Amino acid sequence: MQENKIIKLTVRDVRFPTSLEQHGSDAMHTDPDYSVAYVVLETDSDAALKGYGLTFTVGRGTEIVVCAVKALSTLVVGKTLKEIVSDFRGFYRLLSSDGQMRWVGPEKGVIQLATAAILNAVWDLWARVEGKVRNKPLKTNTFECSILLKVVCGKKNRFHTQMLKEGYPAYTTSCAWLGYTDQQLTQLCSEALAQGWTKFKVKVGADLQDDIRRCSLIRKLIGPNNTLMIDANQRWDVNEAITWVTKLAEFHPLWIEEPTCPDDVLGHASISKALAPLGIGVATGEQCHNRVMFKQFLQAAALQFVQIDSCRVGSVNENLAIILMAAKFNVPVCPHAGGVGLCELVQHLILFDYISVSASLNNRMCEYVDHLHEHFESPTIIRNAHYIPPKDPGYSCEMLEESVQKHQYPDGEVWRAIEQQGKQ
Ligand SMILES: C[C@H](O)[C@@H](O)CC(=O)C(=O)O
Numbered sequence: 459m460q461e462n463k464i465i466k467l468t469v470r471d472v473r474f475p476t477s478l479e480q481h482g483s484d485a486m487h488t489d490p491d492y493s494v495a496y497v498v499l500e501t502d503s504d505a506a507l508k509g510y511g512l513t514f515t516v517g518r519g520t521e522i523v524v525c526a527v528k529a530l531s532t533l534v535v536g537k538t539l540k541e542i543v544s545d546f547r548g549f550y551r552l553l554s555s556d557g558q559m560r561w562v563g564p565e566k567g568v569i570q571l572a573t574a575a576i577l578n579a580v581w582d583l584w585a586r587v588e589g590k591v592r593n594k595p596l597k598t599n600t601f602e603c604s605i606l607l608k609v610v611c612g613k614k615n616r617f618h619t620q621m622l623k624e625g626y627p628a629y630t631t632s633c634a635w636l637g638y639t640d641q642q643l644t645q646l647c648s649e650a651l652a653q654g655w656t657k658f659k660v661k662v663g664a665d666l667q668d669d670i671r672r673c674s675l676i677r678k679l680i681g682p683n684n685t686l687m688i689d690a691n692q693r694w695d696v697n698e699a700i701t702w703v704t705k706l707a708e709f710h711p712l713w714i715e716e717p718t719c720p721d722d723v724l725g726h727a728s729i730s731k732a733l734a735p736l737g738i739g740v741a742t743g744e745q746c747h748n749r750v751m752f753k754q755f756l757q758a759a760a761l762q763f764v765q766i767d768s769c770r771v772g773s774v775n776e777n778l779a780i781i782l783m784a785a786k787f788n789v790p791v792c793p794h795a796g797g798v799g800l801c802e803l804v805q806h807l808i809l810f811d812y813i814s815v816s817a818s819l820n821n822r823m824c825e826y827v828d829h830l831h832e833h834f835e836s837p838t839i840i841r842n843a844h845y846i847p848p849k850d851p852g853y854s855c856e857m858l859e860e861s862v863q864k865h866q867y868p869d870g871e872v873w874r875a876i877e878q879q880g881k882q
């Protein structure tokens with residue numbers, strides 16, 4: 459392998475004004491502007507060879523993540539790709555355990571989001587160098603892991619016959635953001651049904667009567683056999699979650715997502731226990747900040763669906779550990795992807811889970827939201843409500859330079875126009 463020394467890291471604050479139309483809204487994030495801290499790595503070997511990575515945020519605060527990426531960049535610039543990937547564990551620890559910077563973490567919050575952005579760019583760079591899509595290089599080292607060994611047989615078939623032809627099952631959240639009107643909800647849901655969607659997630663948690671009305675409407679539209687999930691984005695305390703969800707049980711949701719504080723492992727365990735007789739599971743993970751949290755959730759039987767996130771934890775490195783733990787506990791992985799760039803990234807992880815780890819589609823699906831894909835060089839491909847494996851080498855999060863420039867905050871033309879309108 460060529461050395462590919464990283465000679466430059468740039469990071470930009472890119473925001474999309476999604477709050478104007480209430481895309482992405484939920485019971486806690488009522489006005490999200492889908493945003494990213496967007497990282498580009500340049501190498502000394504070839505001007506065209508770059509690594510692209512990002513982490514997702516919802517608007518204000520992206521500038522803090524950008525600062526954290528800048529602070530970590532000194533640990534990356536000057537390293538060769540070969541040095542990094544020949545001891546990737548060491549490099550991960552270098553970023554997450556820096557003797558001075560770990561005080562502002564460790565492995566949580568802004569610094570962890572920044573770590574994810576950088577590591578996502580490194581994985582992208584590595585995949586481009588190898589000329590492969592991410593799920594292929596990940597096939598190595600099966601020899602020492604019994605979980606991986608168990609499913610070696612059938613890998614080719616799962617990839618070539620199933621994934622390339624049919625794709626990985628997806629569900630949609632795009633029909634029922636909390637700020638959408640009933641009319642919008644009805645229209646989007648009917649369109650989604652016509653496009654072949656069978657699994658739908660509805661935002662809940664702000665007002666019980668609204669939730670009853672919206673869930674009833676969606677259940678009527680999708681019929682009894684399609685799947686419904688509900689997501690409260692941490693709005694309730696533990697007892698409130700149990701009471702509230704019990705009142706929504708008649709709509710037969712498969713899961714309640716983020717019912718309470720994302721750090722309350724035992725609270726989630728109580729909710730899981732109380733809702734099990736109603737056939738409702740607990741899903742969480744989009745704000746679960748590291749593998750140790752997932753370990754606690756799994757050990758305490760506090761979740762029934764593991765929602766990995768490509769930007770919340772330390773990139774592929776940490777998500778591999780979480781995917782393996784989920785397999786050990788026999789809990790399905792159903793990734794979170796509500797945000798800009800998350801579908802593009804997480805599709806690689808869920809394909810790896812299916813091909814190399816779980817070998818099962820039972821109770822498994824990957825979230826899809828139909829926003830902002832047009833800003834990516836290799837946008838996700840959805841066919842008949844399934845993710846079709848990406849073909850271009852890399853981790854799929856390179857953005858169109860024109861989009862980045864237009865949406866850069868605060869000086870891009872989109873934001874200048876919004877500021878102007880505000881002044882009028
Ligand atoms: C603020 C985001 O849109 C959030 O609501 C996404 C989410 O919870 C999900 O997709 O799940």
Ligand SMILES: [Mg+2]
Nearest residue numbers: 689715716744
């Ligand atoms: Mg959610």
